Amino acid sequence: MVFERGMKDERDLSELIEIIPDAALVVNKDGKIVLVNQLAAELFGYKHAELNGASLAKLLPEGIREQHEKHVLQFFQTQQNRPMGRGFRFLGVRKNGESFHVDIMLSHVQVKHEPYAIAFIRDATQFKQTEDKIRRELESERKQALTDYLTGLANRRAFYQELDEDIAELRAGLHRFSVALIDLDDFKLINDNFGHDEGDRALQAIANAIKETCRGSDFVARIGGDEFATIHPSTTVGDAEVILERVRAKVLEVTRQHGWQVSLSIGICHCERYSEHCTVTELMRVADQAMYVGKRQGKNRINSALLPS
Numbered sequence: 001m002v003f004e005r006g007m008k009d010e011r012d013l014s015e016l017i018e019i020i021p022d023a024a025l026v027v028n029k030d031g032k033i034v035l036v037n038q039l040a041a042e043l044f045g046y047k048h049a050e051l052n053g054a055s056l057a058k059l060l061p062e063g064i065r066e067q068h069e070k071h072v073l074q075f076f077q078t079q080q081n082r083p084m085g086r087g088f089r090f091l092g093v094r095k096n097g098e099s100f101h102v103d104i105m106l107s108h109v110q111v112k113h114e115p116y117a118i119a120f121i122r123d124a125t126q127f128k129q130t131e132d133k134i135r136r137e138l139e140s141e142r143k144q145a146l147t148d149y150l151t152g153l154a155n156r157r158a159f160y161q162e163l164d165e166d167i168a169e170l171r172a173g174l175h176r177f178s179v180a181l182i183d184l185d186d187f188k189l190i191n192d193n194f195g196h197d198e199g200d201r202a203l204q205a206i207a208n209a210i211k212e213t214c215r216g217s218d219f220v221a222r223i224g225g226d227e228f229a230t231i232h233p234s235t236t237v238g239d240a241e242v243i244l245e246r247v248r249a250k251v252l253e254v255t256r257q258h259g260w261q262v263s264l265s266i267g268i269c270h271c272e273r274y275s276e277h278c279t280v281t282e283l284m285r286v287a288d289q290a291m292y293v294g295k296r297q298g299k300n301r302i303n304s305a306l307l308p309s
């Protein structure tokens with residue numbers, strides 16, 4: 001709001017800010033509060049007189065005062081107003097020290113040719129809480145959509161996303177990697193002999209064993225009923241075989257401890273450099289084929305294949 005000839009005097013302005021339905025205050029270019037309405041005083045927990053003539057800094061938490069001073073300076077240097085919705089979200093601080101989120105709209109106003117800023121302030125606590133709640137819910141839904149409910153590992157969807165990213169990185173000239181398909185041998189017998197609940201516990205124990213035995217940088221997922229898959233970035237095919245041999249031995253040890261007769265057949269597909277064959281479908285097909293070679297050879301073994309280039 002810029003009055004062409006300026007406000008007649010401060011009385012006009014103080015009457016105006018008392019009739020508007022928002023908390024409002026007027027500051028000069030030194031950041032001193034020259035006018036404040038009753039709603040603003042109430043919002044910040046002060047008596048009207050306590051804010052008149054005070055520094056604007058009084059209403060801001062210490063940590064953001066400097067940043068805010070820059071905003072005020074910038075505001076006075078431009079002729080642009082900041083309407084509600086396109087204003088700032090700031091932290092305010094009440095007299096009792098409690099900080100809270102506020103939305104601030106700023107407008108230029110002149111009184112006797114002197115520039116002032118009029119700030120309209122809305123308590124944004126509710127908005128902020130709702131926004132935070134929605135953000136948390138979305139984040140939790142996103143996580144759930146990518147997590148296997150039984151083992152807590154990444155699920156098939158997350159695995160394919162990760163594989164896609166690794167392929168993109170390979171294409172960009174970054175690290176080579178190996179993908180492994182891990183299928184449990186004769187898992188059906190666990191369910192048949194011990195029941196489905198015990199089968200679930202076995203899947204959880206096996207998932208933990210795989211995760212613990214892989215490196216921190218490896219990606220581990222459960223992509224089907226008794227099928228797991230891993231991605232091993234920055235490896236040679238030999239490195240991947242060493243890691244997966246550790247996995248095979250560890251799972252065998254854990255399952256034997258529980259009296260479950262389960263082993264693993266593992267197929268590795270190694271990607272050394274990017275080629276037209278480097279797609280999720282092709283990688284999985286090659287790993288699957290390598291895994292089935294092992295199944296036919298009598299199970300409980302690891303077979304590797306290089307992705308054709």
Ligand SMILES: Nc1nc2c(ncn2[C@@H]2O[C@H](COP(=O)(O)OP(=O)(O)OP(=O)(O)O)[C@@H](O)[C@H]2O)c(=O)[nH]1
Nearest residue numbers: 183184185186187188189191196197199200225226
């Ligand atoms: N308890 C439990 N069992 C599952 C789950 N998902 C799949 N299964 C079981 O996993 C078994 C997979 O059986 P098959 O595909 O015949 O494989 P297998 O018995 O491991 O035999 P091979 O792969 O040939 O060695 C089936 O009995 C499924 O019911 C699950 O979430 N929980």
